[in-house]
Amino acid sequence: MDFVGDVRCSVGESPLWCARQAAWYWVDIAAMTIWRLDAASGRLASWQTTEKVASIALTESGGLIAGMESGIFSLELGSSGMAAQRKLGAPPGGMGPGMRFNDGRCDRQGRFWSGTMFADIAANRPLGNLHRYTVRDGVSAPVVSGLLVQNGLAWSPDGRTMYLSDSHPQRQLVWAFDYDPDDGVPSGQRLFVDMQTLPGRPDGAAVDSDGCYWICGNDGGCVLRFTPDGKLDRRVDVPMLKPSMCSFGGAGLDTLLVTSIAVGKTEGDVWAGAIVMLRPGVIGVAETPFPA
Structure with missing residues (x-):
């Protein structure tokens, strides 16, 4: 397991790999920062945004699409250290004071998905919705509603199963959906994993080429892997x-x-906010870029 320099993020999120650039990207939500790591040289670069950026995905044109505080944005990362931001259409209904986008990524066809949440988690307000964004249709009406802290978006390798979690301490659930790759509509919502009795709350996730679902156990110091039928088969401990x-x-x-x-860290969590890389012995699935 390797640490990425001495980086410490307040709220590190949304890592992704860009094969074209041979580089990693991730965000620090609270610091309104996008990070980039060149895999060959180890060189780090960062860009500021004018509002919190919670989730990013690659675009075919070489930029990023992002879920931010006030909507979905196109981002270009130049040499100035500031990201050039362009809002993509009107924000969805229900984006009132205290709301922002959270976890997001593209499905296997390149549609961008992200969910909203009420930023004050302690308020316990289930106002979050999951939305889909395409150039043709803009931001969709809510596809899944009543979420406290939307998280855990991922798709199976064939794109026919969608996963979604709610990280809030009162929920700690992961759901699976049947997913129509042609029209981008999930259906048949069902419980995939109840993490109330497992270490950590279900946060962000990824899927490997075997179709297994890897999810971070926030507050549990681990990453858990579940088989496609929802059985826990691996636990990888991390120092954070x-x-x-x-x-x-x-x-x-x-x-x-x-x-x-790092926000809300306990006294003994000396690696809070760190970024680590490990090799778990399996192969992932390449992310599909947004067609823009």
């Missing part, structure tokens, strides 16, 4: 108590990069 999201990448898609959170 609050791992937040994981993603497969590297030249062989055999490296798992894990972000973490």
Whole structure:
């Protein structure tokens, strides 16, 4: 297991691998920062945004699409240290004061998905919705509603199963859905994993080429792997108590990069906010870029 420099993120999230650039990206939500790690040189670069950026995905044109505080944005990362931001259409209904987007990624066809949440988690307000964004249709109406802390988005290798979690301490659930890759509509919501009795709350996730679902156990200091039928078959401990999201990448898609959170850390969590890379012995699935 390797640490990524001496980086410490307040709220590290949304890691992804860009094969074209041979580079990793992730965000620090609270610091309004996008990070980039060049895999060959180990060189780190960062860009600031003007509002919190919670989730990013690659675009075919070489930029990023992002779920942010006030909507879905296109981001270009130049040499100035500031990301060039362009809002993509109107924000969805229900984006009132205190709301923001959270976890997000593209499905296997390149549609961008992200969910909203009420930022004050302690308020216990189930106002979050899951939305789909395409150039043709803009931001969809809520596809899944009543979420406290939307998280854990991922798709099976064939794109026909969608996963979604709710990280809130009152929920700690992961659901699976049947997914129609042609129209991008999930159906048949069902319980995949109840993490109330497992270490950590279900945060960000990834899927490997065997169809197994890897999810960070936030507050549990581990990443858990579940088989497609929802059985826990592996636990990988990490040095940070609050791992937040994981993603497969590297030249062989055999490296798992894990972000973490320093906000609310306990006294003994000396690695809070660190970024680590490990090789779990499996291969991931390449992310599909957004067609723009």
